[in-house]
Amino acid sequence: MHSLNTYRTGPDERGHFGLFGGRYVAETLMPLILEVEKAYNAAKADPHFLDEFHYWLTNYVGRPNPLYHARRLTEAWGGAKVYLKREDLNHTGAHKINNCIGQILLARRMGKKRIIAETGAGQHGVATATVCALFGLDCVVYMGATDIARQAPNVYRMKLLGAEVRPVTSGRATLKDAMNDALRDWVANVDSTYYLIGTVAGPHPYPAMVRDFQSVIGKEVRKQIIAAEGRLPDSLVAAIGGGSNAMGLFHPFLDDRSVRIIGVEAAGHGLDSGEHAASLAGGRPGVLHGNRTYLLQDADGQIQEAHSISAGLDYPGIGPEHSWLRDTGRVEYVSITDDEALAAFQQCTRLEGIIPALESSHALAHAAKIAGTLPKDHLMVVNLSGRGDKDVNTVARALGDDTMGGLVG
Amino acid sequence: MSRIAARFAKLAAEGRPALVTYVMACDPDRATSQAILDGLPAAGADIVEFGIPFTDPMADGAAIQSAAGRALAAGGSLRLTLEMVARFRERDADTPVVLMGYYNPVYAWGPESFCRAAAAAGVDGLILVDLPPEEVDELLPHARANGIDFIFLTTPTSDDARLPTVVGNASGFVYYVSITGITGTRSASRQAIEEAVARIRRHTSLPVCVGFGIKTPEQAAEVARVADGVVVGSAIVQAVADNAGTAASVSAPLDLVRALAAGIRAARASGRTAAAAV
Numbered sequence: 239m240h241s242l243n244t245y246r247t248g249p250d251e252r253g254h255f256g257l258f259g260g261r262y263v264a265e266t267l268m269p270l271i272l273e274v275e276k277a278y279n280a281a282k283a284d285p286h287f288l289d290e291f292h293y294w295l296t297n298y299v300g301r302p303n304p305l306y307h308a309r310r311l312t313e314a315w316g317g318a319k320v321y322l323k324r325e326d327l328n329h330t331g332a333h334k335i336n337n338c339i340g341q342i343l344l345a346r347r348m349g350k351k352r353i354i355a356e357t358g359a360g361q362h363g364v365a366t367a368t369v370c371a372l373f374g375l376d377c378v379v380y381m382g383a384t385d386i387a388r389q390a391p392n393v394y395r396m397k398l399l400g401a402e403v404r405p406v407t408s409g410r411a412t413l414k415d416a417m418n419d420a421l422r423d424w425v426a427n428v429d430s431t432y433y434l435i436g437t438v439a440g441p442h443p444y445p446a447m448v449r450d451f452q453s454v455i456g457k458e459v460r461k462q463i464i465a466a467e468g469r470l471p472d473s474l475v476a477a478i479g480g481g482s483n484a485m486g487l488f489h490p491f492l493d494d495r496s497v498r499i500i501g502v503e504a505a506g507h508g509l510d511s512g513e514h515a516a517s518l519a520g521g522r523p524g525v526l527h528g529n530r531t532y533l534l535q536d537a538d539g540q541i542q543e544a545h546s547i548s549a550g551l552d553y554p555g556i557g558p559e560h561s562w563l564r565d566t567g568r569v570e571y572v573s574i575t576d577d578e579a580l581a582a583f584q585q586c587t588r589l590e591g592i593i594p595a596l597e598s599s600h601a602l603a604h605a606a607k608i609a610g611t612l613p614k615d616h617l618m619v620v621n622l623s624g625r626g627d628k629d630v631n632t633v634a635r636a637l638g639d640d641t642m643g644g645l646v647g
Numbered sequence: 648m649s650r651i652a653a654r655f656a657k658l659a660a661e662g663r664p665a666l667v668t669y670v671m672a673c674d675p676d677r678a679t680s681q682a683i684l685d686g687l688p689a690a691g692a693d694i695v696e697f698g699i700p701f702t703d704p705m706a707d708g709a710a711i712q713s714a715a716g717r718a719l720a721a722g723g724s725l726r727l728t729l730e731m732v733a734r735f736r737e738r739d740a741d742t743p744v745v746l747m748g749y750y751n752p753v754y755a756w757g758p759e760s761f762c763r764a765a766a767a768a769g770v771d772g773l774i775l776v777d778l779p780p781e782e783v784d785e786l787l788p789h790a791r792a793n794g795i796d797f798i799f800l801t802t803p804t805s806d807d808a809r810l811p812t813v814v815g816n817a818s819g820f821v822y823y824v825s826i827t828g829i830t831g832t833r834s835a836s837r838q839a840i841e842e843a844v845a846r847i848r849r850h851t852s853l854p855v856c857v858g859f860g861i862k863t864p865e866q867a868a869e870v871a872r873v874a875d876g877v878v879v880g881s882a883i884v885q886a887v888a889d890n891a892g893t894a895a896s897v898s899a900p901l902d903l904v905r906a907l908a909a910g911i912r913a914a915r916a917s918g919r920t921a922a923a924a925v
Contacts, residue, residue, distance in 0.1 A: 252781065262750060262777045264706045266802040266827050269809055408712060414703065421705045426828035428804055525751045525777065526703060538724040539755030541702045 245492035253442020258558035261441040275443040294339045303327045305462035310589040315609035318616040332624030333483040334365040340451030341434045342369040350432035352376040356420040358413035359550035360392025362436030367401035377401040380420045382411035385549045410543045413553045437480025438557030441528030452486025473498040476621035477600040479551035481560045483623035502604045504546035505573035515544035516573040517556040531558040547576035548596035578603040595624035650743040650771045651819040655854045663915045664871045669880030671698035671714040673723030675891035682897045688742045690901040691908025699748030706776045708831035710881040725752040729768040736769030745772035758786040766793035774798045810850040820854040831881025834860035841873045864910030871914040
């Protein structure tokens, strides 16, 4: 495939990234989607809005977070010099808060008083509940019943923050189903409610807007690696569910041809098992939740259930810009199984004293695979998108370790 | 003239609005669903909406979500939906059939090839909830080339600025979703519906059918006084669910359709009398 002059100008005015993206929503929502787009376009051109965004990122989220040279992982993997972008050190423990700060400021500009969100692992739900507490807005979070069971600590955090967590029991009761119910709520409450989508998916302008807010990750990495090494990195590695932490890291580097960019999908029990969440590796283009993108689906166009040990990656789709970056060939997409992610989770914890989220462990696992094949002067940045405290029950169960005792529910 | 246009012309001559009924293909199973579909015209349905089963019915409430679940469990698919329409057409050459569902199964089939197959099966119209005017270009030319009306949805959020975009490409009829919400939940007031229908009529001369939240013959009669068609879905689908596996699995939903049809006819008869008295 021939390369483009730039990969950073999308989407077009209709919200399309090539074949992907768009605004596939019910007519009831269409005027509201257009209003969100108009409000966002005005906000991003307003220096006051950008100042406000950066004020909260600095003083509340704790940015910039470090780009940390992981000496012991570098040594263990025996090749590339590995840096970890420490999104786990953000307030609320993951990259999700970056986007929530941006969108809550937009919702306030639009005069909305009620916020709804969907969540898988609960990280986005916690981040949304957090900004709603901060600004005194009503908050309803839709979460699959399956995820509520495996992410109990985050559910309680949301409740403490004043959010109402509504369990979703349709389908397999995970992230996809939570998004369906959030959309149903939005259709019924269009006037009062702002839908704070947590990833680079959904109808235009969400994929571009969430990317823009998360791009603070890549912009910081650019400055930090130049300060540390005097040059750009040679490779970037990030895990992908919907793909917001990855888009945030990748986007500022898309036009730097020397930078190899790798997105890591969740292969669950393996791509051949039929139980995975790798939309790019195992899906084909389709339309769901407001956009066209690669989806896990059968021949009839029925959406299939995803599987991953990581609730945050357990989604049968992926942000439309990733679908486009895959088809243009600019970004490589690979996949990592549950077992590989678990091994990386333990290795990072033991060697660096950092407990990574299971989502981020997928990126670490792929880095572990390729770092040894690369020279010692190869600079690799892995996005440590969140901390793994929320995952200790899941990990204990997967490892057959009963140390957690009654906490393992 | 298309079947939809011919049907509205006939109803206009009779001075009554259309009863538009919705059931889901393959709910609760193929044989029962086919028997219900085949029985709808005799029970009083003037236009038949036939739901395409889909895993993620984002605009639907509990009744139709459950129907989709039952239909998929019974092997329902878009292909089977067309086969059932073709069977229906063997016995009924006149009653318009409108498929209603979500875009992905159609996209997976391929819009051009699907529209050809749908026309061949006897489909007259298509309602795809998540294919708004902004994205419809990829399907509309193929629907038109095959004589299929693409039915656009208007809603309480479609204001005068928005309506020209929505009805500009419409044919067949215009569907007014009378509430902001999902199927089978709240109901709009008669006054709100009347105002909205009047607003839509300023932008189109097509018939306007009103749906969402209409459950009883009384509600249907109210809406019948102001609209060209009354759409009832969730209530019939609930009757399918409540009687699945019983001796009344076909007759109970059809009895409800008969009651709805009687309500609508009575409404217009009394409405005309009232108008004549004034």
